Amino acid sequence: MTTAIPKQLKVALNWINSELGNSPDTVTRMFTPSGTDSVSVGVVYIEGLVSMDTVNGRIIHTLMDAPDLGDQKPLNCDGYFRFLKEKVVSVGRIAELSTSEEMLTALLDGYTVLLIDGCTSALAAQTPGGAKRSVEEPSSQTVIRGPKEGFTEDLGTNISLIRRKIKSSKLRFVQFKIGQVTQTDVVVSYIEDIANAKIVDEIQKRLESIDTDSILESGYIEEFIQDRTFTPFPTLLNMERPDSIVGGILEGQIAILVDGTPFVLLAPVTFNRFFQSSEDYYQRFDIASFLRIIRYGSFFVSMLLPSLYIAISTFHQEMLPTTLLISLAAQREGTPFPALVEAFIMELTFEVLREAGVRMPRAIGSAISIVGALVIGQAAVQAGLVSAAMVIVVSFTAISNFVIPSLSMATASRLIRFGMMILGGTFGLFGIMSGLMFLLIHMAGLRSFGIPFLLPISPVSVKNLKDVFIRVPKWAMTTRPRLISDPQSSRRQAPGQKPAPPDADHATGGESE
Structure with missing residues (x-):
C-alpha cells in the first residue's frame, strides 16, 4: 500500500x-x-x-x-x-x-x-558517501603476476572495476532489490550478444522469485538460486578478483554482484572452471598448463590419499614393496588404533587447528596453526598414538588442499575425503572405486543453470578441451565455450594469428653470403 x-x-x-x-x-x-x-x-x-x-x-x-x-x-x-x-x-x-x-x-x-x-x-x-574500504589486493586469491586490485563491499565501486576493464556499450547491469527488511541491491552483469539470453532470463527469474527478509552476503543468493542443494560440489563460482570475473563475462558467463560483500558470483560454471586461476592467462601457456595439471593432481590427492593409505595398509598389503611393508608394520606395532581410527583422529585434529588458525587474531593465528600441527604431530608419534607415516599422509593431504584455487571446491574435497576414508577402511580399494563411481555419476547429473557440470568432458566437446587440463596458446583460443555463450557469438578472435619466425633474409637485414 x-x-x-x-x-x-x-x-x-x-x-x-x-x-x-x-x-x-x-x-x-x-x-x-x-x-x-x-x-x-x-x-x-x-x-x-x-x-x-x-x-x-x-x-x-x-x-x-x-x-x-x-x-x-x-x-x-x-x-x-x-x-x-x-x-x-x-x-x-x-x-x-x-x-x-x-x-x-x-x-x-x-x-x-x-x-x-x-x-x-x-x-x-x-549524495552517496560514508565510510568505505578502499580497493586493495584480495586476501583470499593472491597471484604473482597480474592485477593486485580486488572487489570491495561497495556495489558502486565493484561496478566501476568491471566497467573499467570492459569498455563496451554492450555491457549490461540489471539491478534488483532483494530482502524485505535489508532491501539489498543485487546487480546482474553480462555482455549482450555474448551471454546466452536464455541463461540470463533464468538467472533474473530466480532472483525475482526470492522472497526473504534479508540478504547480507552473496552466499545467501547462491543457496537460493543454485540448481541442486544436496551436493558437495559448488555450482556457482565466487571470486574476489575483478579480472577473473571479467574473464568469465567475456566468455559468456553472468556475474551477480551483491552490495555489502567483495565476493561476486559467476554462473553458469563447470567443474574445470574451479581449477583455473587468472594467473594462467598471464603466463606462458606451457607453464600455465603444468601448474593446472598440478592442481588437478592435488585435488585427487586431497580427496583420496588418506583413504588409499588406509585401504592398502589394512586390506592390500601385497601391493606394497617388502621393505616399505616391513617399515610400516614396525611403525604401527605399538599403535593402539586401527588405521581408520588413526586417520580420523589426525584429520579431525588438523581441521580443528585449521579452524583455530582462521578464528584466532591474525597476529598469532598462523603461529598457532603451524606450531600446533608440529607439536601435536610429534607428540602423538612419540606417545605411540599414531604412526609417523600417518602424520606424513595427513600433512601432505592438507598441503595439497591449499593448492586448489577455489575455496569452495577445496572444502568439497575435504568433505568427500571423510566419506572415502570410511569406504576405504570398510571395503578397501573396492569401496574407494565404488565411491568414485558414485561421485562421477552424481557429477554427470549436476547442472549449473542447465549447463552440464562436467562440460566439455561429458558431453565431450573436443573444441572446448583446449582450456581444460592444459591451456593452448592464446592465438589458438579462437572460440568461446560452447553452450555457455550465445551460439551466434561463439568466435572471440580472428583465426590464423600464430606468430611466424622471420625468414633468413629479414633476420640478417637482407645480407647473405
Whole structure:
C-alpha cells in the first residue's frame, strides 16, 4: 500500500522522523531559500550514508544562494519544484518522488530528499558517501603476476572495476532489490550478444522469485538460486578478483554482484572452471598448463590419499614393496588404533587447528596453526598414538588442499575425503572405486543453470578441451565455450594469428653470403 507525501512540510518531516524512530542520525532542516519569501523547503538526509561536502556545498549552499526569481515571483508549488530541479540543485542524479515509501527508500539508499511546502512530490538528490574500504589486493586469491586490485563491499565501486576493464556499450547491469527488511541491491552483469539470453532470463527469474527478509552476503543468493542443494560440489563460482570475473563475462558467463560483500558470483560454471586461476592467462601457456595439471593432481590427492593409505595398509598389503611393508608394520606395532581410527583422529585434529588458525587474531593465528600441527604431530608419534607415516599422509593431504584455487571446491574435497576414508577402511580399494563411481555419476547429473557440470568432458566437446587440463596458446583460443555463450557469438578472435619466425633474409637485414 502506497501513501502520498503530505502537503504540509512540517507534517511530512514529522512523518519521516516517526517512521525512522526519531533516530539521531536523521537530519531534517527547514528554511526559506534565497530569491523567495513565500516558499519553505525541507532537507532530509541520514548522516553516515551521505557525503556531507556534497550536501552542504551542492544542496544547502546553492539553496541559500539561489538566484532571484525576478518577475516570476510568486511561483506556485509546481513551478518552484521545477525551478529547483532545473536551475538550483547541482547534483548529477536527481529523481522525482511521489510516495512516502519512495522517500524512505531514497533516504536509506544515501539520497538527500528535498520537500517543498504545499507539494505532494519530492526531489531525491544522489549524495552517496560514508565510510568505505578502499580497493586493495584480495586476501583470499593472491597471484604473482597480474592485477593486485580486488572487489570491495561497495556495489558502486565493484561496478566501476568491471566497467573499467570492459569498455563496451554492450555491457549490461540489471539491478534488483532483494530482502524485505535489508532491501539489498543485487546487480546482474553480462555482455549482450555474448551471454546466452536464455541463461540470463533464468538467472533474473530466480532472483525475482526470492522472497526473504534479508540478504547480507552473496552466499545467501547462491543457496537460493543454485540448481541442486544436496551436493558437495559448488555450482556457482565466487571470486574476489575483478579480472577473473571479467574473464568469465567475456566468455559468456553472468556475474551477480551483491552490495555489502567483495565476493561476486559467476554462473553458469563447470567443474574445470574451479581449477583455473587468472594467473594462467598471464603466463606462458606451457607453464600455465603444468601448474593446472598440478592442481588437478592435488585435488585427487586431497580427496583420496588418506583413504588409499588406509585401504592398502589394512586390506592390500601385497601391493606394497617388502621393505616399505616391513617399515610400516614396525611403525604401527605399538599403535593402539586401527588405521581408520588413526586417520580420523589426525584429520579431525588438523581441521580443528585449521579452524583455530582462521578464528584466532591474525597476529598469532598462523603461529598457532603451524606450531600446533608440529607439536601435536610429534607428540602423538612419540606417545605411540599414531604412526609417523600417518602424520606424513595427513600433512601432505592438507598441503595439497591449499593448492586448489577455489575455496569452495577445496572444502568439497575435504568433505568427500571423510566419506572415502570410511569406504576405504570398510571395503578397501573396492569401496574407494565404488565411491568414485558414485561421485562421477552424481557429477554427470549436476547442472549449473542447465549447463552440464562436467562440460566439455561429458558431453565431450573436443573444441572446448583446449582450456581444460592444459591451456593452448592464446592465438589458438579462437572460440568461446560452447553452450555457455550465445551460439551466434561463439568466435572471440580472428583465426590464423600464430606468430611466424622471420625468414633468413629479414633476420640478417637482407645480407647473405
